[in-house]
Amino acid sequence: MYLTRALHRSLQQQPDQVVTIFRGRHHTYREFCDRVARLAGALQALGMQPGDRVGILALNSDRYLEYAMAAWWGGGVLNPVNVRWSVPEVVYSLDDCDTGILVIDDQFLPMAAGIRDTARRTPVLIHAGDGAAPDGMLSFEQLVAQSAPVPDAQRGGDDLAIIMYTGGTTGFPKGVMQTHSTLWCGCLQRMADTPPVRGGRALHANPFFHIASMARVLNQFLAGEAHVIVPMFEPREMLETIERERITELALVPTMVQMLISHPDFPQHNLGSVRRLGYGASAISAAVLEQTMEKLPGVDFAHSYGMTESMIVTTNPPENHSPAARAQGLHLSAGCAGIGIEVKIVDPEGNEVPRGTVGEILVRSAGVTPGYWKRPEDTAKALQDGWLHTGDGAYMNEQGYIFIVDRLKDMIVSGGENVYSAEVENVLGRHPAVAMSAVIGVPHEKWGEAVHAVVVLKPGMQAAEADIQEHCRAHIAAYKCPKTVEFRQAMPLSGAGKILKRDLRAPHWGGKTRAVN
Structure with a gap:
């Protein structure tokens, strides 16, 4: 299997069909x-x-x-x-x-x-x-x-096709390797669960450096369908493009969904061509989902769970978004394991836990990465006995539906972007006035979670919130920088001397579990 094989098929069967549409530029x-x-x-x-x-x-x-x-x-x-x-x-x-x-x-x-x-x-x-x-x-x-x-x-086949960098708990990005074979298999598994819309036109707004967006690109090529592209998500251009190009399929993170339906121009556009809306990367609130379904009647909604290391793992299909299914809470699920994909929930010792018990999600499929670029120790830790350890916490019900309840790693999901606390903490540690820091996710109405830094200053040193934020912006991307900074005299520590982040989160989350499905 090689990824360009899809081009040869379409060149043979439909050479004059338009394949890319970008701001008035069309190519067959x-x-x-x-x-x-x-x-x-x-x-x-x-x-x-x-x-x-x-x-x-x-x-x-x-x-x-x-x-x-x-x-x-x-x-x-x-x-x-x-x-x-x-x-x-x-x-x-x-x-x-x-x-x-x-x-x-x-x-x-x-x-x-x-x-x-x-x-x-x-x-x-x-x-x-x-x-x-x-x-x-x-x-x-x-x-x-x-x-x-x-x-x-x-x-x-097993030849390397792509290296996609994702944040790491060491503070440095890790290069996730995917081969031609793993990408092919991941796409075919997705297409088996969610067949492409015949004659469909997918609108690409999520950045192509994300695995979810790249996988959707490959699915469209395999199906021989057209790609409609916008440079980045901007609600007004999205609405105009959907109407003008008669888009049939959208894939958005929940913050994008909310911004799209809340835009003042939304009522002015005919979005009747849309037949499917997929969402993922972070949680969607019940209110936003209900509003979206009301404003886009007749559209099939589906939620997917996956990661750079595994591609799509589960899909929660449109039928679980019906009124009856929502009454049972099935729309809150990440769905069941896809075709050709095995999923199990285990305890810290690797033993499968009873249904309804929270544990770590493990995945085994032909779409799982062979490992991290030049990181054998990280690879060995993530891939054990053929199973990918995701670091995500969830439980499975009796029907095999997976409900994600927390990240086992200290990852913050802000507007669909993953922020690793260790990376931000490493930058904070380079500030001359910072003695100790901890970075957590706190609730944010627009972005789902916002980056919040808790800082202990060195004795006799001073720093303001703006100083800390400016320091971070000089070293890391803006979306990773703390939106808020809290100064403390001391950190809550465990008996082993580790910072108890759950104690830092508790006042912000009101004792609730962070739900990041």
């Missing part, structure tokens, strides 16, 4: 595949060898998909860079997997010099904007126009 499969083959040739000419890593730092666009497919067509491995990261974070990921070529669009041109000057291996920079390429960068469009097409390398 014939045009798309030609551009991919030419760009693959350009990447090879720039030095990309089989298995070499190539990166992209860009907002969503048709060029993003062309580049991803060109990397695979040419035999490379894609490193889709998190667009929320600072220059040091971007450079860390490039250095970690030795990325030699990097595409940058107009949005991130101000970061180019910093990346070029600080990366251990200076990457070849390709400009993916509409204007002329800046000095020191190659033009994406010129490379496509001037390069000869090359045959598909057809790297597949």
